[in-house]
Amino acid sequence: MNKILELRGLSRKFDGLQAVSDVDLEVERGTVIGLAGPNGAGKTTLFNMISGFISPSSGEVYFEEYDITGWSVTRRVQAGITRTFQESRVFPGLTVRENVLTGRYPARDRNLFDSLSSDSGGAFKGSGSPLKWILEVTNLGDYGETLACNLSYGYRQRLELAIAIATDPKLLLLDEPFSGTHASDLQELAGLLSTLRDAGLTVILVEHDIASVTNVSDRLVYMESGKVTIPND
Amino acid sequence: MIKWGILPKFILDGLFLGSYYGLLALGVSIIFGVLDIGDVAQGGLFTVGAYLTYTVVTDLGFNYFLAPVFVVPLTALLSYFLGTFVYRKLRKYGIAPTFLGAVSLLIIVQSLVAMLYGERAKTVSSPFLPRMIEIGPASIFSHKLFVIISTGCLAILVWYLLRRTRWGKGLRAVSQNQEAASLVGVDFTTTAAVAFIVAGSLAGLAGFLTAPVYTFTPFTGRMPVLKAFVISKISMGSIPGVLALAGMIGIAESLTSAYFLGEFSNLIPFVLLIIVTLIRPEVLGPEEVSRIRRNLSSRIKFNLTPLKKYLWVAAPLSLVLLILPVLLNLPSYLLHLAVAIGTASIAVTSLDLLYGYVGSPSLAQGGFFGVGAYASAVLTTNFSGSVLLGLASGIVFGGLIGFLVGSIGVRTGRHWTSFTFISTIIFTILFTNLDSVTGGPSGLSGVPILSLSFPGIGTQGFNPFGNKEAYYLLVVTVLGLVLAVKYLALKTWFGRSIKAIREDEGLAKSIGIPTRRYKILAFSISAGIAGLAGSLYGHYVAFLHPELFNFVTSFRFLMMNRIGGLGSLLGPVFGSISLTVVEEFTRPLSSYLAQLVFSGILILTLLYFPEGIAGILRKGLAKVLPRGFVETAGSGKSGDTVEYEADGEKSSHE
Secondary structure (H helix, E strand, O other), rough: OOOOEEEEEEEEOOEEEEEEEEEEEEEEEOOOEEEEOOOOHHHHHHHHHHHHHOOOOEEEEEOOOEEOOOOOOHHHHHHOEEEEOOOOOOOOOHHHHHHHHHOOOHHHOHHHHHHHHHHHHHHHHHHHHHHHHHHHOOOHHHHHHEEEEOHHHHHHHHHHHHHHHHHHOOEEEEEEOOOOOOHHHHHHHHHHHHHHHHOOEEEEEEEHHHHHHHHOOEEEEEEEOOOOEEEOO | OOOOOHHHHHHHHHHHOOOHHHHHHHHHHHHHHHHHOOOOOOHHHHHHHHHHHHHHHOOOOOHHHHHHHHHHHHHHHHHHHHHHHHHHHHHHOOOOOOOOOHHHHHHHHHHHHHHHHOOOOOOOOOOOOOEEEEEEOOOHHHHHHHHHHHHHEEEEHHHHHHHHHHHHHHHHHHHOHHHHHHHHOOOHHHHHHHHHHHHHHHHHHHHHHHHOOOOOOOOHHHHHHHHHHHHHHHHOHHHHHHHHHHHHHHHHHHHHHHOOOHHHHHHHHHHHHHHHHHHHHHHOOOOOOOEEEEEEOOEEEEOOOHHHHHHHHHHOOOHHHHHHHHOOOOOHHHHHHHHHHHHHHHHHHHHHHHHHHHHOOOHHHHHHHHHHHHHHHHHHHOOOOHHHHHHHHHHHHHHHHHHHHHHHHHHHHHHHHHHHHHHHHHHHHHHHHHHHOOOOHOOOOOOOEEEEOOOOEEEEEEEEOOOOHHHHHHHHHHOOOOOOEEEEEOOOOHHHHHHHHHHHHHHHHHHOOOOOHHHHHHHHHHHHHHHHHHHHHHHHHOOHHHHHHOHHHHHHHHHHHHHHHOOOOOHEEEHHHHHHHHHHHHOOOOOHHHHHHHHHHHHHHHHOOOOOHHHHHHHHHHHHHHHHHHHEOOOOOOOOOOOOOOOOOOOOOO
């Protein structure tokens, strides 16, 4: 079962605008896919269809051999698909710690972090609770008790990522995770994504800047006007 | 036996009802179209129209047909002021605060009218003679016919206004698409002003027209405006739709009340709305994204771990403080107040679960309060007078009905507040009409005295008349238990999830929290606790009456919650204390003064003091404590106000 996600003929039309047309895509487990393309290419709409926020006009979405096209957002998250948003959404009135804890909801029964500690050696041995590990790895360790609304934009982005990781996903859809990030943080983030990938996580990220995406991704998918144009790097 | 011969008469009567519902609904629709606001305050303007007509005709002796000269400018102007100075500001905070503001304004206007004119019913004599007119097989009061015809003319006038004048086109443009309209030069402020002026005029005229038909009180406008609200929602802005639906509902009411159900006919529009909402939830409002501004200044985190050792002192101390009133042998009047505050605190705590933690205010708590009171009264009358049975029946029945109502309510999304409002109206109608169970409008007396048997020791009676101390202790104990349960429940996954829903429901959904399920659960629990409060209250007052559990009661709880402070343990208690105290002081002056004052305070709170008393106290405490103990919103870059998309599931088209 190496193929974690498959899109077949996925299309979406909005009142006369063909946002996504006939996309076929196969994603292997444990890879990082970069989804690049100009504004209006249909990238976020594709994300919305994979994560369940929008239903396709036609086509199917398969996750781990299951046809999830009709599944609700919540069901997909429980199954292991988590997405982030372009606008770095977090829970403003809760502390950083509470934010990440809230993300643990679907993961209560599953255990990625056991495998993370044992498979990737080194970095996480003996790090105790998943919460602590997540905060460390996203560099939020010092901000545990800070209210999320008091964080600067960069830290909010990290928090958003932390919440997403906390849900213990198998497939992570990141919508412009690098936007507004400094070069140094970029390295860190790229490193984090590699670590997660090595532990078995699959990541699809949407970015405008092809350069930052290319370094991190195993494979590049390019979209333009709703169609996938270069399926392989 | 059904007398079919009178059918035409009832149809005509129905058309009359439909006419004035339609006039109100037209105004409400126009405002909905432009601002997406449910302006129930128009019901107050309807009342003003009727009373001003009374003054002009009965007190001043002018000709009836001269009254509109006075009425229309006044109601139009009032409507304009309400729209410009209150609604415009509240809108930015979202649908719920705006709707609450509208209900407050309705209460304020009604209270003012009650204070000015007194609450005895008034009449105006119709200028038309003969009083009855025969039209074919039917006969009808000539004045009613006048109303039907006038409505027709006014409807044509409104149609002309909307289709042919510049303002009307502006109104239609804005209701289609506000942004696009401003791009082509439609001035939103002027358009909104026109909407309010037109609506206010229609409401005032509706009052003027109907004044000679029925006797009226300051509260007569309530029902019609709610029906108008329902009508405009279902017809979703289409003018012919509004009039047609109003007519149909009027006729349906007239026929059912004549042939079948009596007062239950009042339920028709509301049940219809519920059914339509189940089929097409978008009826309650557009799903488009709008930005809400939320004030987070009350989000203060206290890191009190170092102080935990003092808990061992604080707990017994507070227990002593609570028992103090009994030990000191306080006068029974104060104990009475304490019981009232106590039962209200329990009810408001149940509301806080929804308003302060899930984030959606509910106007239905008064109804569940009533369910608990009636259920407990009936069960303890028929079985045993045990305290446990009484309280349990309050919780169980409240919770079950809460589950039912909540399951329907979650489908209404952002319009949940207006839905809960409508549920309360339905509860009131049911309480009034299910005489066999509730005793109907004449009330239910002889509610049993509760008692608790301690095996081996004896039985303690809780006679609210003879033994207020015991009742006070009962209430305080239950309140303490409820607060403890609330505190513990909020620490579980349940608590975490509902807080997440309050902060950002779309985000909560996107990380896998089953928001609907939790909302229904929270609603059911809150209804159960409200039922518990109701049963305590019911056995205390010993006489139950539907008007004790209507939307004003719900609104009082809401005021207590908001003013006391949302999302805190003691906020509900502070709110109950302040409202009860003010009511006691203003009661000698006028029974309506308290309502007036509090509705006004609520609006001010919505606009300027969202954190309430508890929030103000916490802010003060936060300033006093050393920095390490406290984390306040506002120390970061975005200050203490947050703006975000209200329904973030719908992302951009990219």
